[in-house]
Amino acid sequence: KILTDSMARMRHVPLWSLTFLLLACLPSETDALAVMSVDLGSESMKIAIVKPGVPMEIVLNKESQRKTPVTVALKENERLFGDSAMGMSIKNPKIALRYFQDLLGKHIDNPQVTLYRWRFPQHELVKDERRQTVIFKLSHEMQYSPEEILAMVLNYSRGLAEEFAEQPVKDAVITVPVYFNQAERRAVLHAAQMADLKVLQLINDNTAVALNYGVFRRKDINATAQNIMFYDMGAGSTVCTIVTYQTVKTKDSGTQPQLQIRGVGFDRTLGGLEMEYRLRDYLVKLFNKQQPSKDVRQNLRAMAKLLKEANRLKTILSANADHAAQIEGLLDDVDFKAKVSRQEFEDLCSDLFQRVPGPVLQALSSAEMNLDEIDQVILVGGATRVPKVQEVLLKAVGKDELGKNINADEAAAMGAVYQAAALSKAFKVKPFIVRDAAIFPIQVEFTREVEEQDKSKSLKHNKRILFQRMAPYPQRKVITFNRYTDDFEFYVNYGDLAFLSQDDLQAFGSLNLTTVKLRGVGDSFRKHSDYESKGIKAHFNMDESGVLSLDQVESVFETVVEDKPEEESTLTSKYTEEEESQAEAGKEDQGEKQDQKEGEGTVSEEQGEEKQQPSPMQDKTETIPPEAERQEEKEEGEKTASQDLTVRDLEKQEREKSANSLEAFIFETQDKLYQEEYQFVSTEEQRGEISRKLSEASNWMEEEGYRATTKELKEKLSELKKLCRSLFFRVEERRKWPDRLNALENLLNHSNIFLKGARMIPEADQIFTEVELSTLEKAINETVTWKNETLAEQNKLPPTEKPTLLSKDIELKIAALDREVQYLLNKAKFAKPRPKKEKNTTKTDSGKNATAPPDSEKIIPPKEEKGEGEEATLGDQSGPDTGRDSFV
Ligand SMILES: *[C@@H]1O[C@H](CO)[C@@H](O)[C@H](O)[C@H]1NC(C)=O
Ligand SMILES: *[C@@H]1O[C@H](CO)[C@@H](O)[C@H](O)[C@H]1NC(C)=O
Ligand SMILES: *[C@@H]1O[C@H](CO)[C@@H](O)[C@H](O)[C@H]1NC(C)=O
Numbered sequence: 031k032i033l034t035d036s037m038a039r040m041r042h043v044p045l046w047s048l049t050f051l052l053l054a055c056l057p058s059e060t061d062a063l064a065v066m067s068v069d070l071g072s073e074s075m076k077i078a079i080v081k082p083g084v085p086m087e088i089v090l091n092k093e094s095q096r097k098t099p100v101t102v103a104l105k106e107n108e109r110l111f112g113d114s115a116m117g118m119s120i121k122n123p124k125i126a127l128r129y130f131q132d133l134l135g136k137h138i139d140n141p142q143v144t145l146y147r148w149r150f151p152q153h154e155l156v157k158d159e160r161r162q163t164v165i166f167k168l169s170h171e172m173q174y175s176p177e178e179i180l181a182m183v184l185n186y187s188r189g190l191a192e193e194f195a196e197q198p199v200k201d202a203v204i205t206v207p208v209y210f211n212q213a214e215r216r217a218v219l220h221a222a223q224m225a226d227l228k229v230l231q232l233i234n235d236n237t238a239v240a241l242n243y244g245v246f247r248r249k250d251i252n253a254t255a256q257n258i259m260f261y262d263m264g265a266g267s268t269v270c271t272i273v274t275y276q277t278v279k280t281k282d283s284g285t286q287p288q289l290q291i292r293g294v295g296f297d298r299t300l301g302g303l304e305m306e307y308r309l310r311d312y313l314v315k316l317f318n319k320q321q322p323s324k325d326v327r328q329n330l331r332a333m334a335k336l337l338k339e340a341n342r343l344k345t346i347l348s349a350n351a352d353h354a355a356q357i358e359g360l361l362d363d364v365d366f367k368a369k370v371s372r373q374e375f376e377d378l379c380s381d382l383f384q385r386v387p388g389p390v391l392q393a394l395s396s397a398e399m400n401l402d403e404i405d406q407v408i409l410v411g412g413a414t415r416v417p418k419v420q421e422v423l424l425k426a427v428g429k430d431e432l433g434k435n436i437n438a439d440e441a442a443a444m445g446a447v448y449q450a451a452a453l454s455k456a457f458k459v460k461p462f463i464v465r466d467a468a469i470f471p472i473q474v475e476f477t478r479e480v481e482e483q484d485k486s487k488s489l490k491h492n493k494r495i496l497f498q499r500m501a502p503y504p505q506r507k508v509i510t511f512n513r514y515t516d517d518f519e520f521y522v523n524y525g526d527l528a529f530l531s532q533d534d535l536q537a538f539g540s541l542n543l544t545t546v547k548l549r550g551v552g553d554s555f556r557k558h559s560d561y562e563s564k565g566i567k568a569h570f571n572m573d574e575s576g577v578l579s580l581d582q583v584e585s586v587f588e589t590v591v592e593d594k595p596e597e598e599s600t601l602t603s604k605y606t607e608e609e610e611s612q613a614e615a616g617k618e619d620q621g622e623k624q625d626q627k628e629g630e631g632t633v634s635e636e637q638g639e640e641k642q643q644p645s646p647m648q649d650k651t652e653t654i655p656p657e658a659e660r661q662e663e664k665e666e667g668e669k670t671a672s673q674d675l676t677v678r679d680l681e682k683q684e685r686e687k688s689a690n691s692l693e694a695f696i697f698e699t700q701d702k703l704y705q706e707e708y709q710f711v712s713t714e715e716q717r718g719e720i721s722r723k724l725s726e727a728s729n730w731m732e733e734e735g736y737r738a739t740t741k742e743l744k745e746k747l748s749e750l751k752k753l754c755r756s757l758f759f760r761v762e763e764r765r766k767w768p769d770r771l772n773a774l775e776n777l778l779n780h781s782n783i784f785l786k787g788a789r790m791i792p793e794a795d796q797i798f799t800e801v802e803l804s805t806l807e808k809a810i811n812e813t814v815t816w817k818n819e820t821l822a823e824q825n826k827l828p829p830t831e832k833p834t835l836l837s838k839d840i841e842l843k844i845a846a847l848d849r850e851v852q853y854l855l856n857k858a859k860f861a862k863p864r865p866k867k868e869k870n871t872t873k874t875d876s877g878k879n880a881t882a883p884p885d886s887e888k889i890i891p892p893k894e895e896k897g898e899g900e901e902a903t904l905g906d907q908s909g910p911d912t913g914r915d916s917f918v
């Protein structure tokens with residue numbers, strides 16, 4: 031019993047952070063099993079994958095970073111992404127596109143477009159005449175819609191995931207801001223489609239965070255409801271969410287934990303970026319004052335540098351009372367330096383801080399709750415690190431403290447990838463029920479001719495709520511029209527959005543979703559004149575992605591059939607006739623207020639079992655928004671454009687690539703020299719040396735670079751890389767330590783528990799020999815000693831020197847100790863119960879004289895080996911030395 035217990039515990043040991051719980055790979059599937067998530071922030075994205083053997087992990091990008099800037103730099107024959115593109119945003123701001131998600135699905139006159147133009151005057155935005163939306167015009171040949179740009183980013187994210195997973199990835203869950211409306215959600219789906227990704231679901235990013243939080247607190251969730259408020263201030267916007275966690279009974283799988291989105295409040299433009307713009311403009315003012323003969327605003331590159339410096343300043347002022355902003359050669363070789371205090375920063379943003387409580391109040395009112403009912407408030411998102419934000423929020427929520435106990439940066443990506451695994455057929459995941467809520471009400475409107483008491487006719491305008499505010503989804507709804515006997519039309523519109531601020535309402539765009547014109551209604555009545563009409567039913571579906579579609583409209587007739595006299599009941603048979611629904615934009619006069627008593631147009635939830643459930647991506651042709659059809663045509667055009675560029679991509683010259691890599695390296699490294707992480711492990715001289723060499727290379731590029739050969743460019747790059755190698759190494763190592771040491775500590779703890787357990791097995795039932803157990807003990811002892819000594823040595827070293835504690839070594843130690851444990855576990859697993867009569871013999875055999883079998887006899891579980899029970903299996907064991915495999 032003890033052994034089983036400790037073995038069971040072994041199975042739960044997280045090795046690198048999150049590998050425990052949940053995931054089992056079902057047999058049969060071969061490759062392409064991995065699924066991914068993209069947490070698509072306005073500033074940067076985080077990608078996570080699940081594949082057999084690698085449960086839930088954040089994907090490292092090409093720079094080994096856990097997040098990647100959402101930036102695309104478009105050149106004639108090359109595209110750059112991520113950090114390389116960020117380098118371009120300073121060097122050549124015109125070609126680097128950022129924060130473009132704000133433009134998805136927006137008409138050109140939307141205030142978000144105006145704001146974008148103000149923030150990024152370097153980009154030319156022109157009108158897409160067909161859709162009235164915007165297009166980035168980089169040159170006559172290079173014109174891209176925000177959807178196409180997003181498609182490129184999604185395609186790139188898939189590339190990163192595939193590289194990391196070492197296999198193709200096609201299925202993804204993508205996060206979207208909860209306030210994305212129908213047009214914006216469709217734009218994201220459209221982009222994913224262009225990137226050839228199969229979207230399992232669009233998940234609201236606040237819901238993904240809540241799911242991640244719940245999954246790791248499964249044990250704390252019981253029948254008593256707990257209400258948690260998440261306050262998420264990111265770069266672009268702020269969202270406050272109230273979530274209720276509790277266990278519920280389900281039909282199929284017993285009692286399971288559930289999260290329900292109860293309230294949501296948001297502010298579309300409140301976030302870190304706006305603070306950075308305030309700081310930038312302040313720096314602009316300071317510089318122009320210092321240099322009255324110049325105007326820095328005329329220089330795009332200088333402005334881009336100032337924005338970047340503002341970003342750094344904001345971060346530093348979150349921890350320090352003041353800091354000197356500093357940019358060398360900002361404009362015409364003039365350096366810029368100015369001290370900015372936190373107080374100044376807070377004054378610049380005072381109106382923004384006043385907006386902090388807004389989303390809280392909105393969330394409470396939509397949930398119809400008050401603050402007493404909220405058990406905890408948890409911070410999410412980078413901008414919540416600004417002390418003033420926390421101060422104002424704390425006051426607004428009246429709690430003792432704000433929870434900081436989730437990984438604010440990665441929770442959404444992890445929650446989304448959990449959902450991806452749950453939706454993928456290749457994995458088995460412990461159920462966690464998610465009930466999301468639609469934050470914008472949707473209603474059906476129609477106008478009908480009615481007869482007044484004096485027999486005169488008049489038109490009545492009616493409204494029926496289809497989905498009210500905070501309606502849970504996915505959900506199907508049917509609206510039944512009983513009085514129409516001929517063709518008619520109805521409108522699907524957003525309902526009352528009075529809870530939105532004036533700004534948010536303007537950014538929302540059109541309140542009309544579509545007009546549905548029905549044909550063939552009159553015919554169906556003529557054809558079935560013998561039957562009784564049960565009305566015209568329109569079946570709506572709001573799917574997992576929060577996307578509304580009209581599945582079908584049917585005219586239902588019923589007839590009563592006389593049956594054998596002895597049977598009392600009557601049978602009804604049902605004839606349904608599907609009518610064509612056709613989407614067409616239409617106009618309508620302002621109608622009168624609805625007559626509640628009229629009884630026409632009753633809305634109900636879809637009854638019976640699910641009918642032809644369309645997957646989120648497949649219902650295109652039946653969806654109703656007016657854009658649907660036009661979008662489809664447009665897609666063709668866009669696909670060609672993308673392919674053209676791909677051809678050009680393929681033709682790009684080696685030389686240019688080398689030049690770009692060199693440029694990018696110089697820019698990125700110059701930037702790194704200012705980052706705390708790099709400064710901590712380097713001396714002033716070391717940095718000076720590197721900085722000098724970088725400047726030299728940069729000058730060389732400008733003067734000679736255009737005639738340099740590929741070889742020369744490559745040599746220059748490798749020279750620089752060599753120069754920086756040891757610095758980068760020290761940073762990398764430090765980044766890896768916490769994870770690795772934690773894993774080692776864990777393994778040591780659990781090995782000890784295991785050893786103790788094994789030692790307590792009565793001698794008669796003992797399956798391990800003493801030599802085996804003392805070998806394990808020795809391995810544990812040695813590992814502890816190594817760790818102690820190496821850590822002690824490392825602590826004596828200055829951080830600027832080559833570390834003695836090496837992540838590679840930690841991994842080797844883990845692998846070695848793990849091998850011992852694995853060996854014993856396998857032995858136990860394959861040990862046969864001992865026949866009674868052998869007892870005596872065995873005892874003598876397994877005395878002090880037994881020796882451990884040689885390595886070759888160790889039983890390595892076959893690849894397909896699955897653990898027992900879904901929670902226990904963590905995928906197969908493929909060499910712990912890769913540093914990210916689970917070990918059970
Ligand atoms: C998508 O990315 C891959 C690399 O991951 C690249 O080979 C391919 O050309 C890209 N496709 C498009 C349409 O950009
Ligand atoms: C549910 O869990 C909470 C803490 O997580 C605890 O305080 C409460 O007593 C539990 N309720 C029940 C009915 O177990
Ligand atoms: C939106 O719908 C309403 C009511 O159905 C209608 O009166 C109005 O004209 C529509 N607006 C536009 C721009 O189509």
Ligand SMILES: *[C@@H]1O[C@H](CO)[C@@H](O)[C@H](O)[C@H]1NC(C)=O
Pocket residue numbers: 772775776779
């Ligand atoms: C290992 O065990 C010690 C004490 O038994 C405990 O303090 C420590 O937190 C454990 N470490 C891990 C990573 O579980």
Ligand SMILES: *[C@@H]1O[C@H](CO)[C@@H](O)[C@H](O)[C@H]1NC(C)=O
Pocket residue numbers: 804807808811
């Ligand atoms: C391991 O260390 C413990 C205490 O540190 C000691 O009692 C034990 O004898 C050691 N075992 C082996 C096999 O070295």
Ligand SMILES: *[C@@H]1O[C@H](CO)[C@@H](O)[C@H](O)[C@H]1NC(C)=O
Pocket residue numbers: 814815818
């Ligand atoms: C290792 O260090 C821990 C605490 O730092 C100490 O308790 C333990 O005795 C040390 N073990 C060895 C074998 O040095």
Ligand SMILES: *[C@@H]1O[C@H](CO)[C@@H](O)[C@H](O)[C@H]1NC(C)=O
Pocket residue numbers: 869870
């Ligand atoms: C083992 O066998 C011997 C005689 O062969 C007997 O005396 C002894 O009791 C047995 N021991 C056990 C544990 O069965």
Ligand SMILES: *[C@@H]1O[C@H](CO)[C@@H](O)[C@H](O)[C@H]1NC(C)=O
Pocket residue numbers: 879
């Ligand atoms: C151990 O076994 C070997 C041969 O198998 C034998 O020569 C030796 O005497 C044994 N030692 C003990 C302590 O039983």
